[in-house]
Amino acid sequence: MRKELMRLIEIDGELGLLGHIGALLSWDQETFMPIGAVDERSEQIALIESIAHDRAVSPEIGDLLAALGSTSASPSGSPSDDSLLDDMERAYLRVARRQYDRDTKLPADLVAELAREASLAQAAWIEARAKNDFPAFAPYLERIVELKKRQAACLTQGGQGARAARYDALLDLFEPGSTEASIAEVFGKLRGDLVALLDRIASKPPADDSFLRRPCPVSRQAAISGWLMDVMGYERGRGRLDTVAHPFTTTLGVDDVRITTRFIEDSFVSSLFSTVHETGHALYELGIAPGPAFKRTKLHDAASMAVHESQSRMWENMIGRSAAFWKGMYPRLVELASGGDARGPLEGIGLDSFLRAINKVEPSPIRTEADEVTYSLHIILRFELESDLISGRLAVNDLPEAWNAKMKELLGLSVPDDARGCLQDVHWSAGLFGYFPSYALGNLYAAQFWSAMKRDMPDLDERIESGDLGSVLGWLRAKIHRHGSSLLPTELVYRVTGSTLDPKHFVAYLDEKYSRIYAL
Amino acid sequence: MRKELMRLIEIDGELGLLGHIGALLSWDQETFMPIGAVDERSEQIALIESIAHDRAVSPEIGDLLAALGSTSASPSGSPSDDSLLDDMERAYLRVARRQYDRDTKLPADLVAELAREASLAQAAWIEARAKNDFPAFAPYLERIVELKKRQAACLTQGGQGARAARYDALLDLFEPGSTEASIAEVFGKLRGDLVALLDRIASKPPADDSFLRRPCPVSRQAAISGWLMDVMGYERGRGRLDTVAHPFTTTLGVDDVRITTRFIEDSFVSSLFSTVHETGHALYELGIAPGPAFKRTKLHDAASMAVHESQSRMWENMIGRSAAFWKGMYPRLVELASGGDARGPLEGIGLDSFLRAINKVEPSPIRTEADEVTYSLHIILRFELESDLISGRLAVNDLPEAWNAKMKELLGLSVPDDARGCLQDVHWSAGLFGYFPSYALGNLYAAQFWSAMKRDMPDLDERIESGDLGSVLGWLRAKIHRHGSSLLPTELVYRVTGSTLDPKHFVAYLDEKYSRIYAL
Secondary structure: OOHHHHHHHHHHHHHHHHHHHHHHHHHHHHHOOOHHHHHHHHHHHHHHHHHHHHHHOOHHHHHHHHHOOOEOOEOOOOHHHHOOOOHHHHHHHHHHHHHHHHHHHOOHHHHHHHHHHHHHHHHHHHHHHHHOOHHHHHHHHHHHHHHHHHHHHHHHOOOHHHHOOHHHHHHHHHOOOOOHHHHHHHHHHHHHHHHHHHHHHHOOOOOOOHHHHOOOOHHHHHHHHHHHHHHHOOOHHHOOEEEOOOOOEEEEEOOEEEEEEOOOOOOHHHHHHHHHHHHHHHHHHHHOOOOHHHOOOOOOOOOOHHHHHHHHHHHHHHHOOOHHHHHHHHHHHHHHHHOOOOOOOOOOOOHHHHHHHHOOOOOOOOHHHOOOOOHHHHHHHHHHHHHHHHHOOOOHHHHHHHHHHHHHHHHOOOOOOHHHOOOOOOOHHHOOOOOOHHHHHHHHHHHHHHHHHHHHOOOHHHHHHOOOOHHHHHHHHHHOHHHOOOOOHHHHHHHHHOOOOOOHHHHHHHHHHHHHHHOO | OOHHHHHHHHHHHHHHHHHHHHHHHHHHHHHOOOHHHHHHHHHHHHHHHHHHHHHHOOHHHHHHHHHOOOOOOOOOOOHHHHOOOOHHHHHHHHHHHHHHHHHHHOOHHHHHHHHHHHHHHHHHHHHHHHHOOHHHHHHHHHHHHHHHHHHHHHHHOOOHHHHOOHHHHHHHHHOOOOOHHHHHHHHHHHHHHHHHHHHHHHOOOOOOOHHHHOOOOHHHHHHHHHHHHHHHOOOHHHOOEEEOOOOOEEEEEOOEEEEEEOOOOOOHHHHHHHHHHHHHHHHHHHHOOOOHHHOOOOOOOOOOHHHHHHHHHHHHHHHOOOHHHHHHHHHHHHHHHHOOOOOOOOOOOOHHHHHHHHOOOOOOOOHHHOOOOOHHHHHHHHHHHHHHHHHOOOOHHHHHHHHHHHHHHHHOOOOOOHHHOOOOOOOHHHOOOOOOHHHHHHHHHHHHHHHHHHHHOOOHHHHHHOOOOHHHHHHHHHHOHHHOOOOOHHHHHHHHHOOOOOOHHHHHHHHHHHHHHHOO
């Protein structure tokens, strides 16, 4: 390996360590930190981020990248150099250049201003949502939108993206290689099919899920979570489960990926599916294996937010809400939920009733309460609105009206108030424009990967029924996880499935599953 | 405040944050970290230490210190500058200069070699102790001793300490201002008195402590620990208690001082006294208050290791093993230990029997099992041997024989084997020469502070009996804690007690207490 590349990997390894240290600071804050420590902790996190940022934009990295061949900023390069590199080395340099370009294009004062405004906007959002007062939040959101436009302009400056839409630059932060046009095309196809399926389901009587609100003590829910983590193949020596207010997965080391959940006594399936979801994320992180040379580099990262979400949603929905999975597992679940007590929440509930209940479809104005069918419609709504905001086609003051109109159009619902409408999510106040599409793209990737898995293992359902989840994990590791970020999402989906991203797999999956459940 | 001083404080604040971040990395490793994460964690800790070290020795600090007045390395200074500073500023500069001189005097290759050799020596020590094989460990210890001699030579170079003994330089790392001669004088007085007291106790029948080995479930021990933490005034919003293999206290932030303990089912007083001991350490750290300007600086630190130990031992022994404390508290302890079960370990045991049991004196070859009377003799033994090793008066190969002779002389015991003799402690293998004296000095400081507290509050025993521990904590905060490291231990003890360190307070305290217990 060339010495410049080795030095680049060395610097990158330290950046990786700093990232993991920052993750520990945040994880501890959410799990175990005493309340009095909160002020200093934010200073500790800011210091680590500032040290990491200083190193990430160091001119030495620019020099090393230049010595190793063309950068995206200088179209003329030295192809002879590049030809000396192997595939992984080239993939690594692509990722390293992307990151360095991005980091160095953003002026420090803009980064600081975004952080400050996002902090203020989030505080304002909390209050505005509590008081259902969108006008109080609007000025904050306007400043965030302006700053995101400036950020996008910085990111597209000079490079090939100069002529592209500003929103593309923000999308690219979460879903490398995607554009507003490419996502609009995919969502356009999806939208009609979902609305049509929802209409068919609405004509049927609703599923009864009342027994899912029967009480189940925390200790039993913890036993269920632990059991499912083991069943899925989560290695206990490389992570742990803790409880928090808002569940997440976080990577504190290449062999230390921790998940979290929340136990609600009268909603035991909440922790159950949250654990399966987060374990799905963790298995991805734990399966990344770009080879020893790149173990501590940027290649040791997910291909994208959407690919990450495809993993959690595949485990949560395609496996965790499937008949095949519960055929084998349901008796054990009933037993663990009852904890030896004859009055457990699932006592007297048959498998079919359980499956109908955990797959109940019912439009709701709230994204986080949405089922598998309606969820992506919530995302399409946000994608259309946020791209309009960033491109200037929609003014912040007109957001509530536009939101409510789309909610009627897509889900047939009247929004009761802004608190349960355009004020429901934290994302925009935090400056996270371009993030929402990942959630729906994750569903689409998951379904397309799932089709490929069934193609490769025609007896997949039987394997799952027999409790053989190792086949699933083994396939995911070999086909998806190990690549890390060495492949762009578009390259990954093409390599694994033989075609570009196509929502037909997701629609077909939903159609088959819900036709059966609702006897459509 | 002068701008150089403000900049120095700013740099120091970041060093403080880095120190706390390093403490979190270590705390997590001992408490919750999954086993697979151990390799990367050591790299994360090394990186933070290296970043902190680079900053601690930056020439900018040297320039700032020079601009602010004379340094210890340049005896001629500008007294006019110094006279512009207030007391706390001068105290801060003294501490900052001490640290900078120390950090810059040590060559990086020596620091690295010490770390590497200590790591190898600790591994060799674990094996040698398990196999009772001192000769296998001797070559490692020899290299450590050589490196510590080199370290001491670097630390004394140039400065006023050039003519002082090498061991003094190592002592000074833990107990600023102390020397081999000053400690030998103090220990010399102590030694004879302790041996004499021990002889008198040995002539009496031993106390019965068999009931302390009755089983007590972990949940009840946890309830006892939590109760005692509250009784002592530990603020739960500024720390927490977790379980580990070897209990410790660690500071993760000025408002985040966490303690740990270990629950052993058939030794409930082990976790009880360990919790009281560690809470004593934590209360010190939490009480440091050198003023807002110095909140994040090196002044926000203990005066010394021995002063730290004085706090933990005062709470553990002078309060936690006292008749006054348990007169009020014993009924609640009996109740918590039984957990509503009539067969709790203290059922049918009277207060006097309990007090005799927790104050049982019995020479043992093992330091960590030693009682209040014999403990300091274990330390005197180590002090005499380690100063001989560093000064070259004792060869490593002669250590076992010297150890065994002193054990006979001080404690009247024959050492059964080296594993329970000179191989019993980890300290020397870790390069910790000069650390042991802190433990015994801690006892002496504690007793002298205790005398002063009784002088200031003649009704101290009554207050403690009535459960008023707030008086104790309030006195400690006002007299000791708040000063942090702004006073040297010698200054602190003189200011608080009106005299220099004198072992007579400790001897008188032991004499009075054990005369009563053993009816001497």
